[in-house]
Amino acid sequence: MLMGDNNRIVFIVDDDDAVRDSLSFLMKSIGIESRSFASATEFLEFYDDNIAGCLVLDIRMPGMSGLELQDRLNEINAILPIIFITGHGDVPMAVEALKKGALDFIQKPFRDQDLIDRINHALDQDHDSRNILSEKREILDHMDQLTNREKEVMELVVQGNPNKIIAADLDVSQRTVEIHRARVMEKMRARSLAQLVRMSITANSDP
Amino acid sequence: MNDTRNVLAGMSPADAEKHLAALLAAAVNAIVIIDGKGIIEFCNPATEKLFGYGEGDLNGKSINLLMPAPDRDAHDRYIQHYLDTGEARIIGIGRESVAQRKDGSLFPIDLSVGRVIGDEPRFVGIIRDISAQKKAEAALIQERDRSRSYLEVAGVMLLVLDKGGFIDLINRRGCEILDRQEEDLLGKPWIDGFIPENQRSEVRKVFKHVIEHGFEGYETVEGLVLTHTGGTRLIAWQNRALRDKNGEIIGTLSSGTDITDQRNADIEAEETRQRLAQVSRVTLLGEMAAGLAHEINQPLTAISTFAQGCERMLEASNSKKSDLRNALKQISVQAQRAAKVINRMRNFVRHKDSERHEVDLKELIHDLHVLVEMDARRHNINLVYELPAELPLVMADPVQIQQVVLNLVRNAVDACGECEDRQHTIIIRCLSPNPETVRVEVSDSATGVPEDMADNLFTQFVTSKKDGIGLGLSISHTIIGAHGGTLSFRNNDDAGALFFFDLPTAIEEPEC
Amino acid sequence: MISKSRTTTPANRLVCIINADPNIRKKLGVLLKRSKHQTKSFASGSKFLDKLEALSPGCLIVGQDLPGQTGLEFMSELEQRGYSFPTILLSRKSNVSIAVRAIRQGAADFVEIPWVDRKLLNTVDKLMRKQ
Numbered sequence A: 001m002l003m004g005d006n007n008r009i010v011f012i013v014d015d016d017d018a019v020r021d022s023l024s025f026l027m028k029s030i031g032i033e034s035r036s037f038a039s040a041t042e043f044l045e046f047y048d049d050n051i052a053g054c055l056v057l058d059i060r061m062p063g064m065s066g067l068e069l070q071d072r073l074n075e076i077n078a079i080l081p082i083i084f085i086t087g088h089g090d091v092p093m094a095v096e097a098l099k100k101g102a103l104d105f106i107q108k109p110f111r112d113q114d115l116i117d118r119i120n121h122a123l124d125q126d127h128d129s130r131n132i133l134s135e136k137r138e139i140l141d142h143m144d145q146l147t148n149r150e151k152e153v154m155e156l157v158v159q160g161n162p163n164k165i166i167a168a169d170l171d172v173s174q175r176t177v178e179i180h181r182a183r184v185m186e187k188m189r190a191r192s193l194a195q196l197v198r199m200s201i202t203a204n205s206d207p
Numbered sequence B: 001m002n003d004t005r006n007v008l009a010g011m012s013p014a015d016a017e018k019h020l021a022a023l024l025a026a027a028v029n030a031i032v033i034i035d036g037k038g039i040i041e042f043c044n045p046a047t048e049k050l051f052g053y054g055e056g057d058l059n060g061k062s063i064n065l066l067m068p069a070p071d072r073d074a075h076d077r078y079i080q081h082y083l084d085t086g087e088a089r090i091i092g093i094g095r096e097s098v099a100q101r102k103d104g105s106l107f108p109i110d111l112s113v114g115r116v117i118g119d120e121p122r123f124v125g126i127i128r129d130i131s132a133q134k135k136a137e138a139a140l141i142q143e144r145d146r147s148r149s150y151l152e153v154a155g156v157m158l159l160v161l162d163k164g165g166f167i168d169l170i171n172r173r174g175c176e177i178l179d180r181q182e183e184d185l186l187g188k189p190w191i192d193g194f195i196p197e198n199q200r201s202e203v204r205k206v207f208k209h210v211i212e213h214g215f216e217g218y219e220t221v222e223g224l225v226l227t228h229t230g231g232t233r234l235i236a237w238q239n240r241a242l243r244d245k246n247g248e249i250i251g252t253l254s255s256g257t258d259i260t261d262q263r264n265a266d267i268e269a270e271e272t273r274q275r276l277a278q279v280s281r282v283t284l285l286g287e288m289a290a291g292l293a294h295e296i297n298q299p300l301t302a303i304s305t306f307a308q309g310c311e312r313m314l315e316a317s318n319s320k321k322s323d324l325r326n327a328l329k330q331i332s333v334q335a336q337r338a339a340k341v342i343n344r345m346r347n348f349v350r351h352k353d354s355e356r357h358e359v360d361l362k363e364l365i366h367d368l369h370v371l372v373e374m375d376a377r378r379h380n381i382n383l384v385y386e387l388p389a390e391l392p393l394v395m396a397d398p399v400q401i402q403q404v405v406l407n408l409v410r411n412a413v414d415a416c417g418e419c420e421d422r423q424h425t426i427i428i429r430c431l432s433p434n435p436e437t438v439r440v441e442v443s444d445s446a447t448g449v450p451e452d453m454a455d456n457l458f459t460q461f462v463t464s465k466k467d468g469i470g471l472g473l474s475i476s477h478t479i480i481g482a483h484g485g486t487l488s489f490r491n492n493d494d495a496g497a498l499f500f501f502d503l504p505t506a507i508e509e510p511e512c
Numbered sequence C: 001m002i003s004k005s006r007t008t009t010p011a012n013r014l015v016c017i018i019n020a021d022p023n024i025r026k027k028l029g030v031l032l033k034r035s036k037h038q039t040k041s042f043a044s045g046s047k048f049l050d051k052l053e054a055l056s057p058g059c060l061i062v063g064q065d066l067p068g069q070t071g072l073e074f075m076s077e078l079e080q081r082g083y084s085f086p087t088i089l090l091s092r093k094s095n096v097s098i099a100v101r102a103i104r105q106g107a108a109d110f111v112e113i114p115w116v117d118r119k120l121l122n123t124v125d126k127l128m129r130k131q
Helices: A017-029 A040-046 A066-075 A091-099 A112-144 A148-158 A163-170 A174-187 A193-204 B002-009 B013-026 B045-051 B071-085 B131-153 B172-178 B190-194 B197-213 B260-316 B321-353 B361-367 B369-378 B398-417 B472-482 C002-006 C022-034 C045-054 C071-080 C096-104 C117-130
Strands: A009-013 A034-037 A053-058 A082-086 A104-107 B030-035 B040-043 B095-100 B106-115 B122-129 B157-162 B167-170 B220-226 B232-243 B249-258 B357-359 B381-386 B394-396 B424-434 B437-443 B486-491 B497-504 C014-018 C038-042 C057-063 C087-091 C109-112
Touching: A009 A017, A009 A040, A017 A034, A017 A112, A017 B260, A017 B321, A034 A040, A040 A066, A053 A066, A053 A112, A066 A082, A066 A091, A082 A091, A082 A112, A091 A104, A091 C096, A091 C109, A104 A112, A104 C096, A112 A193, A112 B260, A148 A163, A148 A174, A148 A193, A163 A174, B030 B045, B045 B122, B071 B095, B106 B131, B131 B172, B157 B172, B172 B220, B172 B249, B190 B197, B190 B220, B197 B220, B197 B232, B197 B249, B232 B260, B260 B321, B357 B361, B361 B369, B361 B398, B361 B424, B361 B437, B369 B381, B369 B398, B394 B398, B394 B497, B398 B424, B398 B437, B398 B472, B398 B497, B472 B486, B472 B497, C014 C022, C014 C045, C022 C038, C022 C117, C038 C045, C045 C057, C045 C071, C057 C071, C057 C117, C071 C087, C071 C096, C087 C096, C087 C117, C096 C109, C109 C117
Parallel strands: A009 A034, A009 A053, A053 A082, A082 A104, B381 B424, C014 C038, C014 C057, C057 C087, C087 C109
Antiparallel strands: B030 B040, B030 B122, B095 B106, B106 B122, B157 B167, B157 B249, B220 B232, B232 B249, B357 B394, B424 B437, B437 B497, B486 B497
């Protein structure tokens, strides 16, 4: 929603020049834009979470390691999905990375198709996350426009209460509830009660 | 008995009566005659003495007087029952019972009762005081129980076999080891039931020897026993012959200790020892393999990725010639990179079994860099080489010297790894302080050698590492010593430790 | 008995060891009992399932090599039957792709043999506390 498909970028972070170059060459061969970085620090300097894409990350690098970079991205709730690549059959590291939310962990050397499949999967996931996030932001923006009383009415409406009960609850007339309710639907751009309920669920979901 | 009767029968009634009276008076046991209602018609002096009555006191009294409740209350019924049915419960049988003295005290007796032949029902009772016998029995039982409890608490398995090899006794520990109940064991043939088949003939030989020759040595014999679940335990046995009081062998007594766990532990200890002996070799080769894998994996990954990218570009026919050319060039560069790594490794390995010869230490150290960098990279440590352009040669076994250097660097890496609060630097330096000596130094920026370890740092099994075994420095020390050099250390002024060794330079051939 | 064990406090929950190797079962049992966990061992996934009704597992330590199926397959089987227990997958093979699949499939941890006692205990402690 925020970004078109054309704007997604595969970020490649690997300290080995040859591996890094070969990865970006592979991306080019399948028409996916990529950007490569020789260290985690370089990547962090550039990084902006508004750019859609995914991260292909070498786990062992001098300076900041891949796992440390993952920690930093987690701290700022970054959306970017991470695919770790490693030259070592390092099981404990793979387990740790996945537990901390990495999307995948693959070993060098890999079959190009395996990597491409994973990258496509990561890009899809990133796309979905961003859609959900932007939808949520929009809903929250709309909710900000509600008055406190309207927020109360919305809460009671999505809980499934009829106007009569809401009126009694808030100690106002049914007519007043009807007016509030109409304003809520209008401000939230909701065409039906079902849609309003969905919005409420999305607004309350985890980031 | 018949003889007595015959003797009495042949006498005149008066003589017989006199004989009888004498017999009764002399009898040690109490003898009482009662009628069909239980009234005492006669009792001998022993009766009065035994029960604590005066002479004649008992005559005409009920026999019930001599017994405690409940027999006392039931006795009349016993007699009546006999008279009614003729069913004898005690007559001609005899039994142990309890009697009561005049003062009320009780004592155990052996009672035999007979019916006196005649028209009127009349019974004779002979009462024997068995207090002493009972006491002895109780003592014996106690003794037996005590012995038994000794057997039961014994930490070893105790096993008694009879001459036929059947189990006569087995203690609790024995049952535990075999994981069986005592009743499932007693009377069973030991060898056929509880020894693994392949060991039976051997055990039979030992058993036969003990039974036949009374072998009484204390030699320990090890053997397996079968447990209930079909498993085996390893037992260390001591066997002795068991003799009766005439010295005849009547069986065997064996005590066994379960040494299964101990033996397993011994095996593990031996394995550990063997592992330790291999440690230095394995560490080096293992590290080398890991280093090799990493160093070669990188160019291989690049090669395969470039090649696959080329393929895709050609298929999609969106290829720019310059892109493809560049990728192919990269492929050949990376292939050469891989070949170089392999060559370096080959050189390293080729020298493995060679003897000492002239070597250039800085080249030796350079060849190590793959392994060393692996470690340093893992801990984010700066690695600095200070190698002079020219260095005198030394006589050395290159592999051994490389092991020492690698060991020193690994120690430094480990030391730095244990205090990760700051960026660390390890310096590997070669120098020649004088024309006779070449020195190699490895300096780190960790916490240095703790004072309490400084004195015995080169001793085996001394280590400050959390999971170290303390062999590396000791081996290194030995290697350098064997090369006529010295391995020493000192703590740096600012931070960390400096380990260094000196080797004598090779003496140049005199020019002709 | 069943209902009783189901309502027991976390302290009474079992660490269930499911492994084909009797030595591993024994070693794990000793290790866990020493740190006050109650354990029950099973030689196969089906043996565990047979007894499951009467058990109250706090977590499972599952071997990757089970008779007739892999540990991963057993985990899927449990999931299909509607069970979800915190599970540690134990594997003799150091294999990144199995590890990745295990974690993806919801394993709490993937541990290689030989394991490090202290680390394994920490993981088990954590799983048992969470409940």
